[in-house]
Amino acid sequence: MExxxxxxxxFKIIDLAKxxxxxxxxxxxxxxxxxxxQATKGTIDxxxxxxxxxxxxxxxxxxxxxxxxxxxxxxxxxxxxxxxAKATSRYSSADPYQSITQKNAEDIILIPDRVKVKDTTxxxxxxxxxxxxxxxxxxxxxxxxxSPYSGYSDGEGESFYANHLGTFCYQKxxxxxxxxSALAGAEQNQAMYSGSSIGRTFAELDLAECVRExxxxxxxxxxxxxxxTGRYDVIFSTDEWESILGAHLGAFSAKAxxxxxxYYRKKxxxxxxxxxxxxxxxxxxxxxxxxxxxxxxxxxxxxxxxIDKGVLKSFYHNSATARFFKQKSTAHGSRGxxxxxxxxxxxxVFDVGSTSKADLYQGDVLKVISLKGLHSGTNAVSGHFSLxxxxxxxxxxxxxxxxxDVTLSANFYDLLNAVQGIGSNLEASSGRGFFSPEIRFAxxxxxxx
Numbered sequence: 001m002e003x004x005x006x007x008x009x010x011f012k013i014i015d016l017a018k019x020x021x022x023x024x025x026x027x028x029x030x031x032x033x034x035x036x037x038q039a040t041k042g043t044i045d046x047x048x049x050x051x052x053x054x055x056x057x058x059x060x061x062x063x064x065x066x067x068x069x070x071x072x073x074x075x076x077x078x079x080x081x082x083x084x085a086k087a088t089s090r091y092s093s094a095d096p097y098q099s100i101t102q103k104n105a106e107d108i109i110l111i112p113d114r115v116k117v118k119d120t121t122x123x124x125x126x127x128x129x130x131x132x133x134x135x136x137x138x139x140x141x142x143x144x145x146x147s148p149y150s151g152y153s154d155g156e157g158e159s160f161y162a163n164h165l166g167t168f169c170y171q172k173x174x175x176x177x178x179x180x181s182a183l184a185g186a187e188q189n190q191a192m193y194s195g196s197s198i199g200r201t202f203a204e205l206d207l208a209e210c211v212r213e214x215x216x217x218x219x220x221x222x223x224x225x226x227x228x229t230g231r232y233d234v235i236f237s238t239d240e241w242e243s244i245l246g247a248h249l250g251a252f253s254a255k256a257x258x259x260x261x262x263y264y265r266k267k268x269x270x271x272x273x274x275x276x277x278x279x280x281x282x283x284x285x286x287x288x289x290x291x292x293x294x295x296x297x298x299x300x301x302x303x304x305x306x307i308d309k310g311v312l313k314s315f316y317h318n319s320a321t322a323r324f325f326k327q328k329s330t331a332h333g334s335r336g337x338x339x340x341x342x343x344x345x346x347x348x349v350f351d352v353g354s355t356s357k358a359d360l361y362q363g364d365v366l367k368v369i370s371l372k373g374l375h376s377g378t379n380a381v382s383g384h385f386s387l388x389x390x391x392x393x394x395x396x397x398x399x400x401x402x403x404x405d406v407t408l409s410a411n412f413y414d415l416l417n418a419v420q421g422i423g424s425n426l427e428a429s430s431g432r433g434f435f436s437p438e439i440r441f442a443x444x445x446x447x448x449x
Contacts (some may be wrong), residue, residue: 056337353422
């Protein structure tokens with residue numbers, strides 16, 4: 001669908017709503033297509049091509065909200081969708097803070113140059129890549145006896161937003177990914193590890209790194225064993241640090257503050273972290289793969305400093321929470337075509353520090369490379385977590401022992417004040433939507449042997 005056609009469709013729905021006497025409304029249209037291939041024993045055993053489109057309308061009548069969605073774009077289906085949203089609003093509770101008021105001076109259109117060029121990579125080349133990943137992992141070492149997950153995927157997505165005030169926003173993007181895993185065994189020990197690569201083009205995918213990461217770590221984990229119970233300084237890999245933080249991001253949501261569930265609800269403009277810690281939400285950070293130009297209320301995105309030198313400077317706001325707290329929206333309104341209005345971050349980027357690699361790893365440090373049971377072992381409200389981990393015990397920057405069968409316990413909110421050092425190099429998560437230097441946290445509890 002060309003964006004002009006999508007725009008025409010969105011405003012056709014808004015016209016239907018206006019004719020139905022609806023006071024306020026906005027429309028979200030999402031459209032995407034994807035390919036996924038999984039290789040097993042030298043062949044593609046799973047392949048999936050999907051094409052999706054969903055349109056949804058939110059209507060507000062006398063402060064009452066109605067939401068309805070449709071996967072069909074036929075006129076009769078769209079009329080029914082509008083009528084269902086209107087009918088639903090009659091039975092909703094009044095919300096005096098939710099209103100559709102975003103009126104942009106001009107349309108927001110984001111189509112990166114790379115997306116304007118059609119992907120012409122032959123399907124056979126993508127199939128060969130998935131099969132080759134599995135074969136190359138198995139060829140690394142005879143102790144690697146299986147690659148349970150090896151494959152390739154790509155996808156392209158479009159997002160449309162329009163409202164009754166004439167605001168229109170559109171963005172489109174595309175990504176490619178490859179992944180593999182290595183299941184290694186020696187005597188009674190088994191270990192598995194995965195590697196992945198993501199790119200904006202097919203050519204950016206790094207197969208060699210996928211294979212190296214999966215095979216090297218799986219083989220090294222064969223020698224892993226518990227360490228003694230005690231307190232250890234810990235450095236999380238970028239992916240695991242993203243996971244720990246992600247499980248507690250609700251504490252920074254103004255919606256959670258309004259509902260009374262945020263740990264930081266009374267902490268704005270106070271110190272909540274080590275003075276070296278600065279966390280920013282940068283929706284247009286050029287190296288990020290969650291780059292976006294507007295939120296799901298049509299508000300243009302801009303940079304937001306959430307924590308500045310340890311001080312909590314802002315919560316994430318949509319228009320409703322901003323109205324409730326008499327603040328300005330931070331343009332973090334989040335809503336799918338079928339969902340209600342929420343709050344969501346975009347791309348998190350931490351400022352680098354000045355601690356050298358040698359100082360960061362001085363003495364004994366446990367580098368965590370894998371977390372198990374994140375959601376079942378985490379209480380996001382209290383901040384307490386207790387998780388099985390795999391890692392590397394380091395001494396003065398040199399590997400001392402691979403670690404497994406231990407449990408790491410701490411409180412996330414205490415953790416932010418237990419920073420001993422912040423590295424000087426920015427590292428990206430595997431999904432490239434999160435960027436942070438290595439951070440050394442002091443004295444975390446480890447239950448081992």
